[in-house]
Amino acid sequence: MKISDIKIEKLNTDVLIIGGGTAGCYAASYIGENSGYKVIVAEKADIKRSGCLAAGVNALNAYISDGHTPGDYVEYARKDAEGIVRDDLLLTIAEKVNAVTHDLEKKGLVILKDRDGNYVTRGWRNVKINGENIKPILAENVCRQKNVKVINHINITDLKKSGDSVTGAYGFSVREKKFFEIDASAVIIATGGAAGLYRPNNPGFSRHKMWYPPFNTGAGYAMGIRAGAEMTTLENRFVALRCKDTIAPTGTIAQGVHAKQVNSDGEVYETKYGLTTPERIYGTVEEKRAGRGPCYLKTKGISKEAESDLYKAYLNMAPSQTLKWIESGRGPSEDNVEIDGTEPYVVGGHTAGGFWVDTGRRTTVKGLYAAGDVAGGAPQKYVTGALAEGEIAAKTVISDLENSKPSDNLKSADIFKSYLDHFNRTDSTITCEQAEEAMQKTMDEYAGGIGSDYRYNEAGLKIAERRIEEIEKLAGRLRADDMYDLLKIFELKDRLTVCRALIAHLSARKETRWHIFGENADHPVQDAKFLCYVNSVLKDKKIKVIYRPLVKRSGYLHSEAQEMEADT
């Protein structure tokens, strides 16, 4: 294939938003509603059902009920993350989560209310909803904005740089022979986190039956890393506690019908290990290691009415669980629900891994902003936090737009050639699927996947590092026959970039700050020296680690950045 066989489309806009998921949609709507700037949303699938919210969501997990303050939310998140959070980011999110919830309700989201019209809360920071149509609601509002253009089915691979600034992006159509070059005065990256780095729970037929969207490849992290942006806390991986096999949520059962975690002897073990997410999973792993697995949520004996409510709740967010109950002929009132931890993910909306941003969500590269799961430092942001962050980034962009648009650095010809090369490769014995499997196997065995009970050590990480480099070389030689093949190859390349950075982060935090999320077998306990951030940048093709002291509550700017001694 030659470049003349390809249609090249050049576009120009004020703001480019990469990724039309939760944060991206909200940022687009905000700019549409509050300014005259032209916006392009570049989305890999279709914004109507893309990203984390495709199937729906069971509840809004970040809503602050009466009697509590945004400060309480910051405290909760900081404690849950053992101190490694950015107070400034958490606070700006916490101050907005209620407002975005009310906005969603106005736009059509069903939220459970009592007779007096108050939200029915689950705990002090959670409201019950019908979240099946939450994504179509967000998407429809984007489509109503006159100055926002949505381009669906386009995969962005690289940021366009001019000197030290980001001035747009390159990508290709997933459906037709078409490459894109988009110039923009500001770029908001909102591509979500990374799934599929590790071997999944169901490695065979149901390999994509996972907690996080398997289509979220960490593309934003990878593009940012390649463009020289600083990342933070990637080693704070996220592992979810899920219903085994279907990988459906457990919180709905645990909180909805107050089911406790029990081992195969019927003993409640959750109190022994603690109730944070990592502790709940740590307990499950430890019970299994001690020979007391499988582990369950004790639902046996719940009423038929409760069972029927569970069937409906799961149809609104994880239909496979309801199908499994019905198909097996044994619902949760008859059988306890088996639980397990998932493979590790990098996801800034639950744990803290992602772009290092200032309080306004500027990344360390001029012209580039980050929001949602791709942005680091603010765990427990969930859906409403991602919306809040989309709004914060959008606000900053509006105030920053000054329209200096210098010329191009990364030549489009080079990028487009890197696409074309894959069509002109001769067939090889190695396929993209094989290379992905090799990556997942490596991460599972040597970088703390399910297969090693989430534990890793320096010796293993060294092997992982070498293997990932080898697979990266392999990925450069893969053959594509159509645009979908090209998509799969670039998704693999992005994952490999994230793996490299993740391995460097796991190695740099020489302690076990969090069970499961970062289980360092060489250093199995917490070490006060590491009450700091582990950050990184790609420099001269190597991941360089930077330790930074904790940022306290207030508007943080990159110009204030401090570095700690490397021998921390």
Added chain:
Amino acid sequence: MSIRIDRNKCIGCGRCSDACPGNLLWLDKENKAFIKDVRDCWGCTSCLKACPVTAISFYLGADIGGCGSQMTVERNGFIYNWRIKTPDGGEKVISVDSRNSNAY
């Protein structure tokens, strides 16, 4: 877990292909929808909801406990009717009113 498309029912409108968050659904030369690789489905059921003729059903792979049942969903105003057909001819319908919040 994955989906199955009934070629006889498919009208080739392409709505499932637009909706799939993984770009997995395509139209073939006869303008019928197909899934690139059944193993790549996330199980979000977006395509089932987008299909205007209920041509798509959803099933669990045997590796996660599937025994051959298939589930479809049809929308009737605010009501989603989820229909599960078991291989022995059994059928169960669960109706969910989208105006109601989850009880949990």
